Amino acid sequence: MENQNISDIIESYLKQILAESQQVEIRRAEIANQFNVVPSQINYVIKTRFTIQDGYVVQSKRGGGGYIRIEKVKLLDNLDFIDSLVTAVGDRISRHDSLSVVRSLFEAGAINRSEANIILAAINKDAINTGDRQADEQIRAQILISILNHLRYES
Amino acid sequence: MENQNISDIIESYLKQILAESQQVEIRRAEIANQFNVVPSQINYVIKTRFTIQDGYVVQSKRGGGGYIRIEKVKLLDNLDFIDSLVTAVGDRISRHDSLSVVRSLFEAGAINRSEANIILAAINKDAINTGDRQADEQIRAQILISILNHLRYES
DNA sequence: ATAATATTAGTCAACATTAGTCAAGAACAC
DNA sequence: GTGTTCTTGACTAATGTTGACTAATATTAT
Numbered sequence: 553m554e555n556q557n558i559s560d561i562i563e564s565y566l567k568q569i570l571a572e573s574q575q576v577e578i579r580r581a582e583i584a585n586q587f588n589v590v591p592s593q594i595n596y597v598i599k600t601r602f603t604i605q606d607g608y609v610v611q612s613k614r615g616g617g618g619y620i621r622i623e624k625v626k627l628l629d630n631l632d633f634i635d636s637l638v639t640a641v642g643d644r645i646s647r648h649d650s651l652s653v654v655r656s657l658f659e660a661g662a663i664n665r666s667e668a669n670i671i672l673a674a675i676n677k678d679a680i681n682t683g684d685r686q687a688d689e690q691i692r693a694q695i696l697i698s699i700l701n702h703l704r705y706e707s
Numbered sequence: 708m709e710n711q712n713i714s715d716i717i718e719s720y721l722k723q724i725l726a727e728s729q730q731v732e733i734r735r736a737e738i739a740n741q742f743n744v745v746p747s748q749i750n751y752v753i754k755t756r757f758t759i760q761d762g763y764v765v766q767s768k769r770g771g772g773g774y775i776r777i778e779k780v781k782l783l784d785n786l787d788f789i790d791s792l793v794t795a796v797g798d799r800i801s802r803h804d805s806l807s808v809v810r811s812l813f814e815a816g817a818i819n820r821s822e823a824n825i826i827l828a829a830i831n832k833d834a835i836n837t838g839d840r841q842a843d844e845q846i847r848a849q850i851l852i853s854i855l856n857h858l859r860y861e862s
Numbered sequence: 863a864t865a866a867t868a869t870t871a872g873t874c875a876a877c878a879t880t881a882g883t884c885a886a887g888a889a890c891a892c
Numbered sequence: 893g894t895g896t897t898c899t900t901g902a903c904t905a906a907t908g909t910t911g912a913c914t915a916a917t918a919t920t921a922t
Contacts, residue, residue, distance in 0.1 A: 665862075667825055
């Protein structure tokens with residue numbers, strides 16, 4: 553049933569480690585070799601699956617002894633956390649990134665599963681579809697920010 | 708029963724799988740090839756025969772390892788009620804009228820207070836404000852309908 | 863110390879691989 | 893005949909893969 557591409561597999565591998573450890577440190581070339589992909593694909597995986605919206609912070613160093621370190625971010629108290637999400641949303645946000653925001657809210661305990669699902673219904677493609685992508689991304693951002701601001705005092 | 712068109716046949720094929728499994732995941736091109744139709748016909752079949760009214764939720768992903776996943780969901784017993792609200796919302800809805808819709812949902816027990824508040828945050832003036840009143844009313848309608856459709860089933 | 867070289871990771875654009883949309887015409891039902 | 897449903901394909905969009913080139917850091921040679 554699971555029809556996975558290699559990026560998904562690498563993502564799973566890293567998240568499996570992160571499930572038991574606060575952080576994971578890799579050598580890019582080594583992982584690339586292990587999964588038989590070009591090194592830059594590791595950057596792609598990180599860029600698309602380990603963003604701050606997803607709750608990860610990435611640090612790296614080049615040169616001899618270089619590394620990429622992925623750290624699962626500790627959720628601050630709710631207010632700072634919501635601030636950081638508001639910043640992350642900004643003036644406009646893609647559908648993909650907005651999913652990460654909702655997931656982060658859920659994982660932080662700011663919303664429960666049914667609340668998350670309602671928010672997802674409010675920002676999905678059926679809900680926001682004016683025909684102008686940029687307009688859609690702006691509306692999506694405004695809705696998310698309105699909800700985030702509501703969550704500031706509700707919770 | 709005799710003269711089934713190809714869309715009906717593809718529908719049967721998928722529903723046969725769904726009779727034994729909660730969900731089915733396909734590669735569009737593969738199924739199209741199997742039934743000797745163009746890929747977009749699969750979209751047609753899904754759009755006309757696997758709607759939320761029928762009790763199906765569809766998700767998909769493009770790119771390498773892409774898929775279309777059809778999930779059979781358990782519909783709740785509030786369908787007529789939801790239908791009536793969807794009709795009431797229509798193509799566009801004023802802010803004032805949308806408050807009534809949310810109130811109805813709350814009073815019917817379809818949502819609790821914090822869910823209601825999230826929905827209100829999603830459709831209030833801060834959230835939806837393009838400068839064009841008619842556009843705002845259309846967006847508000849789409850968001851509400853998307854949420855209403857979500858409330859049809861257990862998730 | 864400084865320069866040269868080696869060893870890492872980062873960026874970006876081209877290409878590949880999927881699914882989605884839309885509108886025109888065909889087939890069908892009445 | 894008319895209106896609806898079905899079929900098709902051209903075009904679009906999203907996502908993934910690859911490799912050439914760049915940048916940063918460490919190590920070695922002088």
